[in-house]
Amino acid sequence: MTASYPALRLRRSRAQPWSRAMVAETVLTPADLIWPVFVTGGTGVRDPIRTMPGVERLSADLLGAAAKEAASLGIPCLALFPNTPASARSDDGAEAANPDNLMCNAVRAIKDSGANIGILTDVALDPYTSHGHDGLLHDDGRILNDATVEALVAQALNQARAGADIIAPSDMMDGRVGIIRAALESEGFHDVQIMAYAAKYASAFYGPFRDAVGSGGYLKGDKKTYQMDPGNSEEALREVALDLAEGADSVMVKPGLPYLDIVRRVKERFEVPVFAYQVSGEYAMIEAAVAAGVLERERGVLETLTAFKRAGCSGVLTYHAVVAARLLG
Numbered sequence: 001m002t003a004s005y006p007a008l009r010l011r012r013s014r015a016q017p018w019s020r021a022m023v024a025e026t027v028l029t030p031a032d033l034i035w036p037v038f039v040t041g042g043t044g045v046r047d048p049i050r051t052m053p054g055v056e057r058l059s060a061d062l063l064g065a066a067a068k069e070a071a072s073l074g075i076p077c078l079a080l081f082p083n084t085p086a087s088a089r090s091d092d093g094a095e096a097a098n099p100d101n102l103m104c105n106a107v108r109a110i111k112d113s114g115a116n117i118g119i120l121t122d123v124a125l126d127p128y129t130s131h132g133h134d135g136l137l138h139d140d141g142r143i144l145n146d147a148t149v150e151a152l153v154a155q156a157l158n159q160a161r162a163g164a165d166i167i168a169p170s171d172m173m174d175g176r177v178g179i180i181r182a183a184l185e186s187e188g189f190h191d192v193q194i195m196a197y198a199a200k201y202a203s204a205f206y207g208p209f210r211d212a213v214g215s216g217g218y219l220k221g222d223k224k225t226y227q228m229d230p231g232n233s234e235e236a237l238r239e240v241a242l243d244l245a246e247g248a249d250s251v252m253v254k255p256g257l258p259y260l261d262i263v264r265r266v267k268e269r270f271e272v273p274v275f276a277y278q279v280s281g282e283y284a285m286i287e288a289a290v291a292a293g294v295l296e297r298e299r300g301v302l303e304t305l306t307a308f309k310r311a312g313c314s315g316v317l318t319y320h321a322v323v324a325a326r327l328l329g
């Protein structure tokens with residue numbers, strides 16, 4: 001027999017802070033946060049991003065200090081994204097495989113600084129292509145899958161050689177996780193992890209990111225032939241199953257808040273580490289609400305991040321990582 005009101009009063013356990021702490025089911029810590037950082041050329045450059053107030057692109061020389069600060073706050077991992085100059089972009093995105101590209105320089109700068117933090121590198125061609133797509137574009141406008149995968153393997157190996165700890169394919173081509181895994185194994189990178197952007201949707205919320213990496217102005221058309229339809233969730237499970245079978249160590253759902261149901265389904269089905277990406281448009285939305293005076297930043301940020309954990313995430317990629325870690329510290 002279960003108790004009911006008035007014997008049962010759920011407010012009892014909510015009545016005091018100590019009691020609320022005792023029954024808390026979800027506790028957010030800085031170890032749940034992955035900080036995406038935009039990298040630009042030059043030295044001593046802090047370049048504000050117009051569409052993401054509070055976020056700056058940093059030149060490689062500033063990354064060591066930024067990484068150390070993040071590590072001291074308890075953030076376990078950074079995710080790097082390059083703003084490739086127009087002069088280094090091309091139809092085939094060959095710059096992605098250049099051992100001296102912005103990304104590799106950034107990885108080495110962080111490793112050389114001695115910062116005790118993991119480095120995640122994004123694998124996709126969009127920061128390097130002149131058409132802004134994640135893959136190779138055929139004359140007829142199609143994105144070529146298998147040829148793109150070859151380019152992604154070269155990009156992933158390039159990043160691993162520079163010292164990346166986690167390779168994160170965000171391109172949504174078929175078959176790339178297995179082929180990248182095999183290439184990493186054959187070069188001896190047994191300990192380099194793969195975090196697959198497994199369920200990545202063709203979302204309206206990536207706009208500010210494309211501004212930040214400078215690919216938005218170039219993008220022709222949309223990404224619907226490789227990124228997923230926002231209405232689908234069974235397909236997300238199939239994507240995750242495939243990436244795990246191909247050797248992914250962990251999987252990602254992206255964007256974040258509008259897709260927490262996907263996080264939950266993936267977590268329940270596969271019982272593997274699931275991460276979510278609170279993307280640039282979500283960040284911009286929160287900051288716009290704060291600027292308009294309709295949201296308290298601190299509470300809004302911590303509430304959304306806690307919701308990711310409650311849904312089943314092992315961690316969240318968020319541009320608010322440093323802000324949140326300070327609040328939690």
Ligand code: PBG
Pocket residue numbers: 122123124125126134170171205206207208209210223278279280281
């Ligand atoms: C590139 C990539 C994108 C993001 C991460 N990696 C953009 C896209 O797919 O167009 C978006 C991240 C964000 O919006 O914060 N493959």
